[in-house]
Amino acid sequence: MPLLDIRNLTIELATPHGPVRALERVSLTVNAGEVHGLIGESGSGRSMLARAILGLYEPNWTITADRMMWDGQNLMDMNRQQRRSLMGEDISMIFQDPSGSFDPAFTVGQQLLEAIPPNRKLPFWRRPQERMYLAQKWLHKVGIKHPRKVLSSYPWELSEGECQKVMIAMALAKQPRLLIADEPTASMEPSTQAQIYRLLTQLNQLQNVTILLISHELDTLSNWCNRMTVLYCGQVMESGPTADLLEQPNHPYTKALLDNMPDYTNPKIHKILMPTLPGSVPALQHLPIGCRLGPRCPEARRKCVTQPLLSHYKDRYFACHFPYQSEPIEDDPLA
Template sequence: MPLLDVRNLTIELDTAQGRVKVLEKVSLTINPGEIHGLVGESGSGRSLLAKAILGVLGPNWHIVADRMMWDGKNLLEMSAKERRNLMGCDMAMIFQDPSGSLDPVKTIGSQLIEAMMPNKSVPFWRRGRDTYLNAQKWLHKVGIKKPKQLMKCYPWELSEGECQKVMIAMAVANHPRLLIADEPTNSMELNTQAQIFRLLSQLNQLQNVSILLVSHELEIMVNWCDNLTILYSGQVMESGPASAMAELPYHPYTRALLKNLPDHTQKMRHKTDLPTLQGSSPSMQHLPAGCRLGPRCPEAQRKCVKQPNLEQNKGRYFACHFPYQSEQEDDDAIA
């Protein structure tokens, strides 16, 4: 049974220009112990989807879904108290804006200890000291060189990268079953990024923690994730195993993202332009009819003014009227 099963999730926001549909019929399935990547440009709705799963909703949000199941339980039918208990124990999220997610009038140590669950196997008169030492341990694991001194600091005294490490320590300290990481290595140097990825990999392999990794760095996602979901302007373009999508992308948008990756095995002329899609992502107030990639898609035809259905082929899902896999199958049949 999947740990998380979301079917046809739609999110609408009330704005000054009226109600805007920012996510449209998005489906996502995460199995226990799986690392699932959520890829897309800025404004594609990745963070909104992550917050909807966690239950961090705004007052102007309107959510409709066929189902949102967590370990066999319906998230849409849970009370606010049940969602908070789930959020603090089984689900955790590393937010994209770490400095804005921390309380500026409380020390790092007090916030970290408050977020951690005390170990009930330890006698009650030792739990305070045990939690304090455990907080220092997690700060050291995420790359803080002097955790004891940092616990006395306030968030406004830290850099953006240090705040990000504190948020990661808060998220992983309670050993959640699902960790949602929204750009977890943003504003970090390369050696610290590698350390964070090693920590997440250890949590996944040793403690069977499922991870939903939100990022726009497709090269890292392909090498690190088991499955990928590609979002564009609030719609799912393609979903499936990461290795299969990298080898043979079905959707034109997925192929464009893969072509945009630099190829270090071949020589390139100085200042050579990388192959990219023409144009830019549409605004949510002026979305095109049908497939939202249509105005930029190199394979677009008249039929694309109708929204394509999400089709399945050998464990792969794609929403396109003219997928590349049909051409590949024709070539294989001729051969």
């Protein structure tokens, strides 16, 4: 049984121009103990999907889904208190905007210590000292050189990269079963990025933490993820094992992403124009009918005005009327 199973999730936003579907019939399956990559351009709905999993809804959201299951429990049937309890114990998230996610009136240490669960096996007079030790340990693991100084600082006294590291430490200190990392290394230098990804991999391999890694960098996700799901403009384009997806993409959008990956072995890379799809991502107020990639897709035909359902072949899922896969395709009965 998957740890997280979402089928046909649709999020409709109420806007002054009328309702728009920011996410449409999105399906996502995350198995326990895997690192699952969620890739897409800015505005594709990746962060909105993560917030829907956590239950962080906005007042103008209308959410419908065939099912949203967490370890056998239906998230749609949980009340606000149950979802909040789930966030505090089993699910943690590293947000994309770290400085805006902290309370500026409290020190970093106060907010980090609040996120560390107390050790009930220790006597109560030893628990504060233990939590302070764990706070310093996690800050050291994410690359903070002076943990004590950072613990006594306010969020507005730290750089964007330091706030990001503290947020990662805060999410990992809860020891969650599922960690949702939304662009976890966006404000860091390359050496620190590699350190953070190695730390996440160690947690996955040693403590069996399931990770949903959100990014727009395909070359980064391909190095760390077991499976990947490709989003475009609020629709799932393709999903499957990372190695198979990189070797033989079935969807034209996935192939376009692979074609855009830079070839660092070419000494003339700085002089070569990278291939791109014509056009641009449509605005939510002017979404095309059917497949939203249709106006930019090189394989688009008349049939693409109807939205394709997720098709299943072996361990691959893709939503395309004209995929590059030549073998027979069977529709996913769960889509």
